[in-house]
Amino acid sequence: MKRRRMKKIVDTPPDLQLSPGDKLAAIDIGSNSLRLVVAQVTPGPDYRVLDEERQSTRLARSVSSTGRLDEDSIEESLAALRRFKKIAAGFEVKTIRTIATCAVREAENGAEFCERALRDVELEIDVISSEQEAHLAFLSVARAFDITDRNVAVADIGGGSTEIILASAGHVEEIIATQLGAVRMTELYAPQNSLFQSAEDYARMTEEIDRELKKTVRKRPFVPQVMYGTGGTFTTLAAMQMAQKGEVGQPEWGYRITHADVSHMLDMLKKMNVKQRRGVAGLSADRADIIVAGLIIIDRIMARLDVNILHVHDRGIRDGLIISMIDPTDAARVSEEDSKREMEFFAKSCGVDMPHTLHVANLAVELYQQLAEPLGLAPADARLIYASAVLQDAGYLINYEKHHKHSYNLILNSQLPGFSRHELELIANVARYHRGSAPKKKHRNFTRLSSEDQVRVRALASILRLAGALDRSHSQHVQSVQAEKTPTQVKLLLASQGDSEVDLWAARSRAEFFEKVFDLEVVVCVGKPTSTSASAGAPTS
Template sequence: MEPEKISEGRVVAFIDIGTNSVRLLLVRINPNGSYQPLTKQKETVRLGEKEFIDRILQPEAMERAAFVCKKFMELSRAYRVEEIIAVATSATRDASNKVQLLEMIKKEANLEVCTISGSEEARLIYLGVSSGLRLGNSKAIFIDIGGGSTEVSVGDQNQYYFLHSLNLGSIRLTNMFLPDETGPVSEERYEQIKAYIRRKSADIIKELSRYTVNFVIGSSGTIENLAKIAFVYLHKTAHESFEKLEYEDLKKIVRAMCALSLEERRKFPGINSQRADIILAGAAIIETFMEELGLSEITVSKRGLREGLLVDYISKSEFSYLVTQMSVRKRSIMQLGLACNFDEEHAHTVSRLALELFDSIQALGIYEFEESERELLEYGATLHDIGTFLSYDTHQAHAYHLIRESNLPGFQPEEIEIIANLAYFHRKNTPKKKHPNLEGLSKESVKSIRALSALLRIAEGLDRSHTGIVSHVRFYIASTESLVLEMHAQKECQLEIWEVEKHKKYFKKIFGYSLQSKAIIEQTAGTPLIFKGNVEIEEMPRD
């Protein structure tokens, strides 16, 4: 379905009718191409309950799915949704009575649903998960365990190389091997499930083994819950972020859960009680894949099909460049800036000047930056003013909180802290070592924030008037103790010069050099050299 041109912004609903759950993502897509998730909802409906023996969806399961779709449609209307994209996956595509389900949803919820193939499901999951990762040209294997099927793909940041859907899912395998199991699950029964998975996936495992990959990413509620269980049960702490699932941990928690009855399993540390009856079958899938591929751990992603529908939608709109021409990190930064209605021209000017200062001081050899710091300075400079739409007077504090709370896809938590603190310290306070913002950060991160903010403060001052007067800037060495900051400007830039003056003391504290300013102004020929205080202004003829 190709969306119309997004001209005035619109609210779009993305609905994923899965075998276990129905999921909703409501997004406002703004006229500038940015988008804001309005709500994410998920309801367990067990659409595939008792289906996979005779390929018939049960009446009660269909009624539950239709009821949730109706509720999601009511919620969508409350947000004044303009477009709805709804897809159904494994349970629906495998059912002999799927037409009955689709007609029921159409009648009860007034919702048209498209049933997608397994390979299309794998493609959309790849889009949704990869769009939140920094992969570059590195290939990754993506594994998503659903209720009825498991989707696997291989891809890098920009394209996929392999897509496949297997009829292996947590509900499907529970129906086959543990249909009415309420007691403990024997080791023999669990091994039977794994042997079946191994047979069914042998050709795909062989195909996946041909690729050289740097990452293996697992997604879905099953994998997320297993990672949480491992963290809570083995590490005795409740934590919101479960970034890894280790093979050895997985084996330990599976052994512990198999020994319990279903009722006891529902109370297992970290478990989603609604998954207690199907979690072991799901665990058998990922455990078998990890064994066959020789994986000691997988990275866990909370993204999936819903996010893939959104990425696919944007890639077909006038804002496709946000998906096709930007790295995931650049896209994250631009999305946040656009969502905050930032002054894009000023942001780019300050970013460009900050990078010129960085490259210049690096070339002089008076300070040794890490390679990654250049990119973080660029992003801190891009977002430094995003808090102004809330309050100008304290916009640096608002920018800090907006960046920290945006969970920028593609960035590590420590990198987000650096970017947020660069925005915070671009004006007013300097990053003193005991500042509360810096508590808990590594020494390396604090050092980065202190050095990079010294450059960002000057770069921001060089566009104080927001008119892009300063076109080019560089440092050069004047003596063993001082540097000259040479500014090329299109006209007199006294305001910018005054701003730079404010930051010389902090610059010297960080880099050990005092700073002189020299402005070269391109004007008419024959104008004499002008000196103002310790600032040298030279007016050059234009070509």
Template sequence: MDGNTESGRDDWEIFRRPLFDDPETRALKRVGVVDIGSNSVRLVVFDGAARSPAYFFNEKIMCALGAGLSETGRLNPTGKDRARAALRRFKRLAESMELPTLAVVATAAMREAEDGPDFCDEIARDIGLEINVIEGTEEARLSAQGVLLGWPGSYGLVCDIGGSSMELAAIKGGQVGTCVTSALGPLKLADLNDAKAREKFIRKTMKSLAKTMGTQRDRLFLVGGSWRAFARIDMHRRDYPLHVLHEYRMDADAVAATTEYIRNADLEDLRQACGLSTSRMALVPLATEVLTQLVKTFEPHDIAVSSYGIREGLLYEQMPQRLRDRDPLIEACRFAEAKDARLPGFGRRLFKFVTPLFEGADITRLRLVKAACLLHDVSWRAHPDYRAEMCFDNATRANLGGLKHSERVFLGLALLHRYRNKRSDTRFEPLFALLDDASLQRAEVLGKAMRLGAMLWTSDTVSDGAKLRWNAKTSEVTLHLLPEVADLFGEVAEARFKSLADALGGTGHVEIGALPEG
């Protein structure tokens, strides 16, 4: 259905063998990171497929250590009390989880406050945690590496906004380039009460940043809680159907429209509607002023929100290069299949079975086909009446890197069709608007092909005995079966084959005998 290209390629040739059982990769199991920021203190514990890890544990305490720092030069006393309590809790949690390592990093507030070194010494002495206070450019580099965890090989400008600082880093071809830090964090800007003085300071600082970073007209990646809050408000303004912040896209017009929307809104009503904390909402108008000038200065061709930042960058730092080069989506799906599927390894053979229907597809499309085949059976424990819905929910809302929102919906729809013939009359219909008609059809074809293929093998020891062929010129799909497999093609399989042919807009034929070459 996609033209003509080579088919029947070896799966390992395209995606290479999985690495989650490799000793170097397994050493990254249960990695813990504590991030002491100017606004929050957070513990994240990563687990699962190292290239696309799940958040085994994730807890944040809003401490506002950097509040009032510009005026006093010292950490916020109340914030220090909250941070102490949070760090004691995190230390105990790490011990109970038996984490092999717990990396603790602190950023702008700790490095700028005159009492920052004393507070670090106190935490080391009383709690037993060694805090690594990193420089602004190092913070920028690690945040950029966090973006690369989700977007391998990406390019553009990474902007990480914290409470007391804002960092920029250039990325190109999967590598981090120039990094720079600034004082454009909203907690610092809050100390500039005069709006005109604040605007002048932001514009002057941004001009200086542009001189250092040079021309940046590519994608702008937004990292940090204030940017995510802005994106959530943009979703609310647009009535956007998929409430997943990672890989959410905006453009300059959307930034301008949402800025105006915030300016005219009742902030408390907006906070409640978007599910934001009071402390976070207080910073959003200030962060919006920075974002407006950032977009005007660098004129990115599009804007992407990243949920990955410094914490994920610290994990990326520990990865061998051959793991960094892997596709995070495929590695995560392989891990899910190995952990939850009834027949681990079957997804590879299912991929081989369905790919003749997607001849001409580039690697961008084939990776979605591969991901669907790996995930096709991981929700088998769900009640049959809800299995299709659970598959869709898992694909569209799971913590998966390297997926645009439209690709999430494509993957979810393919898996829905793996268990359900029709997609109408579901609560997911508003999300289908993120796909064009051709993509809707491809997802349906993929799902129905997987549904058929799952009936033609009974165990992972049975040799492949079926092959699909699609002739776009004659609109004919042929199912070739070895004689010893023909008994598996019963009434239900026949009905599923007809449904697949109908989705292709063609006719179906079954041939029993030797399988065709190629």
């Protein structure tokens, strides 16, 4: 299986170069606990773990009720960070990265906590978004399991939030961020000493989780064949399950659990108070009060996604962070040729008809380069229309009927090297409108763009539609196109070999979007190929 290169998910110093043998450390400040991993880079690039440490500080314990991190949790967390830093120093690590997630992200005094960590511990904290969390978790799963031929879900359950990733053939189709966390839900719906005072408490929590999932998990692009779970709730579930089945000592990684197993474990634990749960084999004392909330979240996600099989992953966002740190790829270091190669590999892995797609991409660039100056378009955007053309049919991976919409999601979440997040959003939108309706006010993907970018997308997409029509037959009969602008028209002279009747018909019938965007009539006619009529090819920087 080829390992696809990816852009950095979190920023790293531009001068940081890690080689095999170098040591590094990653710290994850979660809503329930802080975790440290010290690792050594190995060829691959890959790494081996040298040391790990965990400290439960319940940083999110009061965020839901007060909106703030409480002082005791802050002090415990700062003390843990001091210890973690000393442990990392003992290994003489070359670099240390610290990230914080939901609790610090949401708390009113989250920035103050980061300032204190910088001042008192001399650790700079990167507060990452839920989307970055999801990408790190997915990167970890994608490196640990072969998911290239499957439709899968990945769920990362934390103390304050849960991120759900839907991926097909190793490509992220959708990221769903929720406000469901084991600590958050316990704080809101469960008393301190016994999980539920009445059956109504359990029902209220379950109903709230279902409401959140109904709101966030709407139309699914597919039913996942399997779900992969990252985070302490999943590894604890695996440990309890193995203890019950006499399988203690088996690795948690990849452990298979059915939806029925989850339901049975939940039914047993919800009837116990905290003291009784602390006696359950495989359940750590510091997770006894929040485990039921975590299991309800798993149970309801599996029900919502109609997935019956769960595989536990014993790593997660820390693993994804380390991978991101040691992988030398980022947008600034990727050559144009490497970027093009990775883009084409992505398209091919999505089942795209590559001869057709690359031919359309070259025609699109040829058209764009001829029309950019007379239409007042930016010449540099030729690379965007080329990428949009190569990736426009990636959505075939999901299904044909709405493939342009699926292409948008796949491109947006692709993390393709050589493109900034902003550029990928533009490319995704151009691909989204290569067919189907024109951009509308109700299309959130379009209206979230700036007014200037909306103009760019409409221009690029309208030209891409014309280029796509010129190979409607998928036969590459249209060899090249010459474009000429007059005050009222754009004339396209096609140089073709073979029967181009279908392509000519398609170009005329699909010209309406272009005509509306530029207020110019499109006139298409066929000429004879000349020795100079060559495809423009991929734009060069």
